[in-house]
Amino acid sequence: MRGKKLAVLLLLGFGLLKLPMERAVSARLNQAELLSPFASLELRENLDQTAFAAVLGGLRSLVASVTYMRAYIAFEDGFWAEVDRLYALTTRLQPRNVAYWDEAAWQMAFNAASHYLHDKGTREYTRGALYQQYIDRGIEILREGLRYNPDSPRLWGALGDIYARRKREPLPAAEAYLKAEADGGPAYYQRLAAYQLLQAPDRESWVKAYELLRATYDAGKKFPSVIDGLHELERRLKIPPDQRIPEKASEKKAPSVGPMAP
Amino acid sequence: MSEAAAVEVENLTKVFRLGVMRSAFVAVRDLSLRVQPGEVYGLIGPNGSGKSTTMKVILGLLEPDQGTSRIFGSSSLRVESRREVGFLPENPYFYKHLTGRETLHFYGRLCGLRGSELREREQEMLALTRLEDAAERRVAGYSKGMLQRLGLAQALIHQPRLVVLDEPTAGVDPEGSRMIRDLILSFKERGLTVLVTSHLLEQMQEVCDRVGIMARGRMVKEGPLEELIAVENQTEMVLENATPELLAEVRVAVARHAGASIVRSGHPRTTLERLFLENTVENTAAASSEPHEE
Amino acid sequence: MKNKAPAPQPARGGHLSRILTLAGATVTQLLRMRILVFLLVVCVLMVAFGFGFPVSSPEQKLKLLKDATFGTLQIFSLVLAVAATALLLPRDVEDRTLYTILSKPVPRVDYLLGKYLGVIFLIGAGLIILDVVLSGLVYFQQQALLQGTEAMLRSEGAPEDEILQQLAQVQRVGLTWSMHAATWAIFLKAAVVTALALLISSFASSTLFTMVSTFLVCVLGQGQELIREYLFHGSFSVTMEKVVALLLAIALPDLRLFDIVDNVIAGQSVTWGAMASITGAALLYVVGYLVVAQVVFSEKEL
Numbered sequence: 001m002r003g004k005k006l007a008v009l010l011l012l013g014f015g016l017l018k019l020p021m022e023r024a025v026s027a028r029l030n031q032a033e034l035l036s037p038f039a040s041l042e043l044r045e046n047l048d049q050t051a052f053a054a055v056l057g058g059l060r061s062l063v064a065s066v067t068y069m070r071a072y073i074a075f076e077d078g079f080w081a082e083v084d085r086l087y088a089l090t091t092r093l094q095p096r097n098v099a100y101w102d103e104a105a106w107q108m109a110f111n112a113a114s115h116y117l118h119d120k121g122t123r124e125y126t127r128g129a130l131y132q133q134y135i136d137r138g139i140e141i142l143r144e145g146l147r148y149n150p151d152s153p154r155l156w157g158a159l160g161d162i163y164a165r166r167k168r169e170p171l172p173a174a175e176a177y178l179k180a181e182a183d184g185g186p187a188y189y190q191r192l193a194a195y196q197l198l199q200a201p202d203r204e205s206w207v208k209a210y211e212l213l214r215a216t217y218d219a220g221k222k223f224p225s226v227i228d229g230l231h232e233l234e235r236r237l238k239i240p241p242d243q244r245i246p247e248k249a250s251e252k253k254a255p256s257v258g259p260m261a262p
Numbered sequence: 263m264s265e266a267a268a269v270e271v272e273n274l275t276k277v278f279r280l281g282v283m284r285s286a287f288v289a290v291r292d293l294s295l296r297v298q299p300g301e302v303y304g305l306i307g308p309n310g311s312g313k314s315t316t317m318k319v320i321l322g323l324l325e326p327d328q329g330t331s332r333i334f335g336s337s338s339l340r341v342e343s344r345r346e347v348g349f350l351p352e353n354p355y356f357y358k359h360l361t362g363r364e365t366l367h368f369y370g371r372l373c374g375l376r377g378s379e380l381r382e383r384e385q386e387m388l389a390l391t392r393l394e395d396a397a398e399r400r401v402a403g404y405s406k407g408m409l410q411r412l413g414l415a416q417a418l419i420h421q422p423r424l425v426v427l428d429e430p431t432a433g434v435d436p437e438g439s440r441m442i443r444d445l446i447l448s449f450k451e452r453g454l455t456v457l458v459t460s461h462l463l464e465q466m467q468e469v470c471d472r473v474g475i476m477a478r479g480r481m482v483k484e485g486p487l488e489e490l491i492a493v494e495n496q497t498e499m500v501l502e503n504a505t506p507e508l509l510a511e512v513r514v515a516v517a518r519h520a521g522a523s524i525v526r527s528g529h530p531r532t533t534l535e536r537l538f539l540e541n542t543v544e545n546t547a548a549a550s551s552e553p554h555e556e
Numbered sequence: 557m558k559n560k561a562p563a564p565q566p567a568r569g570g571h572l573s574r575i576l577t578l579a580g581a582t583v584t585q586l587l588r589m590r591i592l593v594f595l596l597v598v599c600v601l602m603v604a605f606g607f608g609f610p611v612s613s614p615e616q617k618l619k620l621l622k623d624a625t626f627g628t629l630q631i632f633s634l635v636l637a638v639a640a641t642a643l644l645l646p647r648d649v650e651d652r653t654l655y656t657i658l659s660k661p662v663p664r665v666d667y668l669l670g671k672y673l674g675v676i677f678l679i680g681a682g683l684i685i686l687d688v689v690l691s692g693l694v695y696f697q698q699q700a701l702l703q704g705t706e707a708m709l710r711s712e713g714a715p716e717d718e719i720l721q722q723l724a725q726v727q728r729v730g731l732t733w734s735m736h737a738a739t740w741a742i743f744l745k746a747a748v749v750t751a752l753a754l755l756i757s758s759f760a761s762s763t764l765f766t767m768v769s770t771f772l773v774c775v776l777g778q779g780q781e782l783i784r785e786y787l788f789h790g791s792f793s794v795t796m797e798k799v800v801a802l803l804l805a806i807a808l809p810d811l812r813l814f815d816i817v818d819n820v821i822a823g824q825s826v827t828w829g830a831m832a833s834i835t836g837a838a839l840l841y842v843v844g845y846l847v848v849a850q851v852v853f854s855e856k857e858l
Contacts, residue, residue, distance in 0.1 A: 002855070003851050003852060003854060003855035004759075004852065004855075006851050007848050007851040007852045010844075010847060010848050010851060011806075011807055011844075011848050012806060012807075014844040014847075014848070015805070015806030015807050016806060018809075018840060018841070018844065019784075019805065019806065021836075021837060021840060022780065022784070022810040022813065022837070023784065024833075025810075025813050025833045025834070025836075025837050026781060026810065026812070026813060028829070028830065028833055029813065029816065029830060029833065029834070032824075032826075032827060032829075032830050033819060033824050034816040034819050034820070034824055034826060034830055035812065035813075035815060035816065035819070036815070036818045036819060056778075057630070057774075057778045057811060057812065057815050058626070058630050058742065058745070058814070058815040058816075058817045058818060059627055059630060059631075060815070060818050061619075061622075061623045061626070061627075061817065061818040061821050061822075062623040062624065062626070062627035064623075065619065065620050065623040065624075068616070069620075094818060094822065096818075096819060096822060096824075097619075097822045099615055099616060099619070186717075186718055186721050187717070187718075188718065221715075278857070318655075318858065321655075321658075321659045322658070322659075323655060323658060323659065323857075323858040324857055324858065325855065325857075341661050341662070341663045342661065344659055344660060344661045344662075345661045347659060349655065349656065349659035351652050351655045351656060351659075352652075353652075354652065354653075354655075354656060355651035355652055355653050356653060356656070357581060357584075357585050357653065359584065359585045359588035359589065360581070360584065360585070364584075368577065368581050369656065369657075369660060371573070371574070371577040372574055372577055372578075372657065372660045372661075372662050373660050373661065374573075374574075374661070413656070416656060417656075420660075426659075
């Protein structure tokens with residue numbers, strides 16, 4: 001009996017000793033982004049999901065892969081609500097995996113939205129509403145993903161794509177593309193931002209677009225779309241002829257279509 | 263060899279607390295016993311009388327609530343006290359994925375044996391317990407008797423001075439049982455000390471020098487076997503080839519002494535065990551035909 | 557009888573040699589219980605799962621393969637940690653094999669450490685084998701994907717720097733040194749769980765009880781962060797739930813500390829500092845739980 005009491009005392013003593021250690025190691029690993037945060041812990045929206053994620057431990061990634069595949073199958077079958085639900089679960093399980101946020105948003109804003117736009121079985125008025133609704137859902141997903149991955153060029157780029165190609169809102173699109181480039185994304189985000197700014201109504205945006213495209217051009221990337229854009233902006237901004245790029249620039253052999261979409 | 267007793271238990275009391283309510287059950291109460299070096303000591307008693315508990319305390323598997331236990335002068339609570347003890351538990355089990363030889367190797371190493379010495383001891387023990395043919399077979403396929411013999415082999419692997427046997431013949435067929443009895447007798451010849459419990463009182467009678475009888479956790483009777491079982495006022499005599507006339511003369515002679523009488527007479531019988539062995543085992547050289555008076 | 561007269565035994569054999577003997581028997585026993593066959597079957601199934609599904613992107617393809625393979629590693633190590641420990645120690649008591657072992661000059665601490673090391677050794681060896689095999693698979697898949705991606709980008713005429721950037725992205729989620737660090741973390745977690753299982757089996761009397769309780773403790777151990785969060789960020793009132801939560805937080809390990817594998821799969825790299833933190837934490841848990849286990853086991857009535 002003596003031993004049992006001693007064991008309990010030892011366990012308590014050891015436990016009190018380990019608590020600060022656990023908090024320190026946990027903080028350190030969280031900071032190094034080696035531990036997955038509990039997605040809904042802050043939202044307090046669904047304790048079941050949080051507990052489920054906790055119990056899975058290191059198998060979260062595997063289970064996320066499974067829910068991801070189920071989402072993919074649901075996508076092939078065109079069950080959009082199910083696709084949304086399964087992607088939500090997948091992103092909750094691995095909020096730091098940007099690919100999941102990116103794809104979830106793409107499914108909603110592009111695939112689901114287009115599906116409803118062309119769905120013959122739905123009334124025209126409802127079609128338009130659903131189209132907008134799913135595009136907004138895509139943006140919502142990306143914004144949530146950006147809370148966990150604020151510096152992800154991929155998510156900023158995807159947000160830019162939705163604003164540019166679905167919402168047709170050049171300013172937020174350009175802003176997102178520029179953020180993507182600033183966070184270490186590929187250089188073409190700069191060009192994409194410039195093309196968006198080119199479509200904006202205000203002169204201030206054109207100035208910014210001109211700066212961006214001119215920098216690209218001066219860096220030797222004399223793609224046809226860059227040259228066309230510059231010519232257009234030179235005209236709009238009335239750039240003095242001596243500062244303009246040559247009318248028939250001896251362009252470097254470049255693809256006619258730049259990598260517009262990542 | 264030291265003068266200390268091989269086993270010395272003094273005023274041992276062991277209480278078990280059972281169940282959630284921790285109700286106390288006294289398994290052994292104020293028990294003392296002493297086994298001298300070279301002696302075969304039999305501890306007998308009905309089930310639940312405290313024999314196994316006593317043995318476990320002696321082997322240090324249980325801690326006494328009161329009293330002490332020593333082996334060759336060293337407290338049973340110390341690991342060192344087990345250096346010179348070999349123990350065969352009742353119905354022993356071994357790691358069934360190991361072969362017989364591997365099992366002996368394992369126990370030998372636990373006792374600190376190594377290399378060629380260990381291999382020699384393994385072989386010797388396999389021969390002693392007649393398990394050589396089964397040495398490379400996994401223990402899972404052993405019969406009860408073979409397990410018991412393997413148990414004996416592991417108990418003896420490190421040449422202990424004291425052997426503790428808990429029901430060594432339980433569930434073993436008569437041949438195996440006899441073999442174990444013979445082994446115990448051979449231990450005695452070699453000067454080993456043996457502490458044994460058994461339900462087979464006849465066998466105990468054959469091998470023990472001293473016995474202790476336990477009941478309800480207490481020692482109720484203890485002493486040299488011969489003294490305990492002798493019927494002091496009776497004498498027995500077995501005659502061979504006696505004619506009816508001789509027997510008549512004996513009767514007359516007895517009748518002449520006032521107070522003396524013949525309690526019974528007749529033909530002695532062999533034991534069922536011997537009869538069984540004579541008819542089932544081809545080589546019965548070991549089984550002599552000495553009759554036992556009923 | 558060819559024996560000489562018995563001689564007193566000299567005191568021989570150190571702790572280490574007895575512990576290794578017990579560990580060796582444990583390993584032999586587990587190996588002969590067809591643990592490796594089980595391992596192989598699980599491996600093949602998981603890898604088939606990892607390869608067998610059509611997925612949209614090369615990244616996801618690699619991720620799925622790594623998920624499946626690391627899933628195998630984790631399941632293997634945890635099941636072995638719990639089942640082997642629970643099967644071995646309580647069964648020794650049930651079968652009374654423990655009597656024959658402890659009636660030899662074997663201190664109980666040697667027995668406990670021997671069993672522990674045996675299980676740990678087998679988990680470690682299994683993880684090394686799996687790690688090597690699975691690294692090979694990931695490398696093979698990664699090379700195929702790199703070539704495919706490069707060929708595709710070149711055919712589209714993408715500029716050189718963008719090709720390199722894309723390839724780097726694939727490489728980041730491919731075979732990295734951090735993957736081995738993740739395997740090490742999985743091993744450490746299994747080592748902690750084994751120590752816990754040993755602690756539980758030191759007072760439990762049945763295999764089933766040990767298994768069920770250890771699994772329960774593992775589940776609660778995964779949720780330690782939630783328990784701590786509840787304790788330290790809620791109101792400061794003392795309720796029954798808080799007392800229970802405090803006891804759980806004190807007694808159980810935070811197993812989530814070892815779950816770095818998720819993020820390593822996603823391409824996060826592990827620093828030496830992080831490795832040292834995790835290893836130190838595991839060491840503290842293992843020593844702590846083994847000491848308590850020994851205190852309980854040393855006076856266990858057999």
